[in-house]
Amino acid sequence: MLQNEDPQAGPSTPSRKRSRWDADDPPESVEKGFQQTAKRRAKSRQPKETNTTDENPIPLTNNLQVKPIRSKHPSHSIYVPPRTLHPPITPSRSVYCYERLNSIEEGSYGVVFRAKDKQTGDIVALKKLKLDEEKQGFPITALREINALMVCKHENVVGIREVVVGETLTQVFIVMDFIEHDLKTLLTVMPSPFLQSEVKTLMLQLLTAVAFCHERWILHRDLKTSNLLMNNRGTIKVADFGLARRYGDPVGVGGLTQLVVTLWYRAPEILLGATTYSTAVDMWSVGCIFAELLLKEPLFQAKGEIELISMIFKLLGPPTSSSWPDYTTLPLAKTITLPTPHPSQLRQKFPYITSAGIDLLSRLLTYDPEMRITAEEALQHPYFRESPFPKHPDLFGSFPSAAAGEKRKPYESPPAPTRAADYKLLMDFDVP
Numbered sequence: 001m002l003q004n005e006d007p008q009a010g011p012s013t014p015s016r017k018r019s020r021w022d023a024d025d026p027p028e029s030v031e032k033g034f035q036q037t038a039k040r041r042a043k044s045r046q047p048k049e050t051n052t053t054d055e056n057p058i059p060l061t062n063n064l065q066v067k068p069i070r071s072k073h074p075s076h077s078i079y080v081p082p083r084t085l086h087p088p089i090t091p092s093r094s095v096y097c098y099e100r101l102n103s104i105e106e107g108s109y110g111v112v113f114r115a116k117d118k119q120t121g122d123i124v125a126l127k128k129l130k131l132d133e134e135k136q137g138f139p140i141t142a143l144r145e146i147n148a149l150m151v152c153k154h155e156n157v158v159g160i161r162e163v164v165v166g167e168t169l170t171q172v173f174i175v176m177d178f179i180e181h182d183l184k185t186l187l188t189v190m191p192s193p194f195l196q197s198e199v200k201t202l203m204l205q206l207l208t209a210v211a212f213c214h215e216r217w218i219l220h221r222d223l224k225t226s227n228l229l230m231n232n233r234g235t236i237k238v239a240d241f242g243l244a245r246r247y248g249d250p251v252g253v254g255g256l257t258q259l260v261v262t263l264w265y266r267a268p269e270i271l272l273g274a275t276t277y278s279t280a281v282d283m284w285s286v287g288c289i290f291a292e293l294l295l296k297e298p299l300f301q302a303k304g305e306i307e308l309i310s311m312i313f314k315l316l317g318p319p320t321s322s323s324w325p326d327y328t329t330l331p332l333a334k335t336i337t338l339p340t341p342h343p344s345q346l347r348q349k350f351p352y353i354t355s356a357g358i359d360l361l362s363r364l365l366t367y368d369p370e371m372r373i374t375a376e377e378a379l380q381h382p383y384f385r386e387s388p389f390p391k392h393p394d395l396f397g398s399f400p401s402a403a404a405g406e407k408r409k410p411y412e413s414p415p416a417p418t419r420a421a422d423y424k425l426l427m428d429f430d431v432p
């Protein structure tokens with residue numbers, strides 16, 4: 001939602017402390033102060049003159065050599081290489097390297113600003129991480145978000161530029177390329193739905209990005225239209241890796257957290273309490289997004305989990321022993337009374353899409369995660385090779401950008417799952 005830019009009006013969320021950068025322009029002293037601190041730190045990193053000798057240097061890998069210290073009781077192992085031999089670790093730059101332009105959105109976990117790089121003039125997006133209430137240090141979820149963005153550098157994933165810091169330890173911002181739209185807002189303001197040819201281009205880009213992340217062992221775990229950004233050249237960028245994590249690593253007792261994926265896009269196995277899930281959870285969300293692009297509104301607008309389960313059963317028909325053999329083994333399956341079996345209603349819900357389109361949608365919205373289509377397979381689906389063909393992104397029309405400062409309609413959507421609640425789980429066993 002757009003924020004009031006009047007600094008006198010104060011912050012829109014009274015509970016959150018703001019850095020001076022969020023609130024007004026930096027006093028020159030602040031900016032200078034940062035540079036001086038950085039210099040001071042750099043200076044203090046210079047290795048002290050030690051009592052060393054050129055005799056018998058200890059060989060290390062890559063032709064690096066460490067000279068032994070002659071002191072009787074060295075304060076650290078003589079095999080520890082000096083700081084100068086560490087890979088170049090530079091301190092984060094200051095947020096005051098950027099000029100704040102406007103706030104774009106206040107999400108569950110942070111606020112996103114549009115800003116200008118003072119050196120290059122580039123327009124960027126700064127996501128301020130919500131750390132004010134953190135009691136246990138820098139949250140692992142924030143580390144995962146930064147790590148996932150760095151691992152998944154791709155044309156269809158939002159580009160991370162750097163991480164910058166404000167005056168206090170709780171002021172940390174992720175700097176990203178600024179992208180004009182998010183698909184959720186765009187779908188709300190567009191007068192008519194995307195054309196079939198456009199839906200195909202968007203889906204191909206989304207599937208390419210998801211396949212890329214999965215190939216790099218990253219689960220997104222919060223795919224939804226508000227986390228898909230689109231620029232004015234018809235290119236989609238997957239954003240918000242705040243719930244992402246590596247998969248394939250050993251998982252501790254209790255399994256993976258179920259507090260993932262915003263309700264309307266949540267896969268049935270998570271709804272039914274599965275503690276081992278994988279890339280298929282993202283593919284279910286991709287199915288919900290595909291349907292939303294066709295309908296111009298979210299597919300399952302449920303108020304709670306029970307309502308969502310019954311909406312899914314109503315649309316797809318309840319699961320059977322052949323469509324989902326492992327259904328009965330799921331922790332919450334016993335608590336649910338299955339409705340009378342009936343066939344899928346997908347064709348009735350989407351009367352205008354081709355049979356190939358219905359086939360792809362039903363393969364994405366498949367109950368059994370083992371049988372659900374993968375991103376790699378979906379990219380090869382005949383739907384993308386039949387007429388109307390995917391439209392070239394350059395031919396997409398451009399829209400006024402709400403994120404760049406124009407008013408837009410607020411939209412109704414459930415929030416992303418809370419991260420604070422699963423913090424304990426994460427700390428205990430859910431290693432990155």
Ligand SMILES: Nc1ncnc2c1ncn2[C@@H]1O[C@H](COP(=O)(O)OP(=O)(O)OP(=O)(O)O)[C@@H](O)[C@H]1O
Binds near residue numbers: 226
């Ligand atoms: N790089 C960007 N360029 C332009 N707008 C962006 C960018 N990143 C995020 N936004 C906008 O900010 C919104 C919130 O960002 P993001 O989803 O990363 O934060 P969040 O706090 O995790 O939000 P939520 O909990 O609502 O999912 C996005 O829906 C989008 O409108």
Ligand SMILES: [Mg+2]
Binds near residue numbers: 107227
């Ligand atoms: Mg988001």
